[in-house]
Amino acid sequence: MLIRLPRIWDVPDHLVTPEQLYLDRRRFLRGAGRAAAGLALAELFGCEDTLQPRFGRQAVPPMAMLAAARNPKFADAGRPLSDEAAVAAFNNYYEFGVTKHIAAAAQALPVTPWAVEVGGLVHNPKTYAIEDLSRLFPLEERVYKHRCVEAWSMTVPWTGFPMKLLLQAADPKPEAQFVTFTSYHNDAVQPGPGFGGEKLPWPYEENLRLDEMANELAFFATGIYGHDLPKQHGAPLRQCLPWKYGFKGAKSIVKITFTDRRTPTFWNTLAPDEYDFEANIDPEKPHPRWSQATERVLDYGEEWLWRRSPTLKYNGYGEYVAGLY
């Protein structure tokens, strides 16, 4: 029997991302037949390799440069930097929609004033204005690889400060073992997605063990490519955890809460068998719906350039984090 697979460029943009497919499948399963929905998914993933450079580039409006020296330890991730305008046009930020092209919609995010509430099981609960954070904690630049669970990756210079500095300032009580990061959420400016009136588990939340937050690699970014974060990248404060899949790092953080237990998180609540708590990058542990052995690296250049490359355990950062597990 001849089965015609749709070529990826024949498929609407909003159908090509695995995380989007998950949401769609939930909708399909309530209506259409289970088997038919399963087949459609299998067909789409069958041609993931044919993804073509077809997304645009997003001009980033001029922003003041940040005075932050590059940390020599993280000056070079061993592969070329991704093109700034390309990564600014290819984002996951579901509060603003399910496609990768939410940059325009994300401009509705109100970032001034911005406060980050640090509390829970700590000796020093405090609400920081975003300006205070970058004054209190010296900014540095680090080039990190970012690997999405959807098997695409990028290489970008983040400006920010180690999470450990905020952890020390908060001074957790002995019973604190985990920490929850909460993203901004406001239905009025962040409309979607909502399928058939289904309420998704907003706000977006993620969590870490305390020793993961204290790890040298765990980083809060306030900037990218030497200037403030564009809104689509999670302005004005986001997490960078380069040894974990991208969904573990929340964008546009408003709250950081120290706890004695793991709290529910956005993707894990939606699909516990697909998005686990640890989410450490591991080429030998396939996602239930696709392999994690390789990734498509977004390199650089005038046009989109996806380069297929093997995925490394802990994204190649084992020397820093392997001892945690």
Ligand SMILES: Nc1nc2c(c(=O)[nH]1)N[C@H]1C(S)=C(S)[C@@H](COP(=O)(O)O)O[C@H]1N2
């Ligand atoms: N609040 C929030 N944070 C989020 C997400 C999201 O949808 N909402 N997506 C995550 C995922 S899956 C990835 S891969 C990265 C994408 O970051 P980027 O768009 O800057 O590349 O943000 C993560 N943080």
Ligand SMILES: [Mo]
């Ligand atoms: Mo992701």
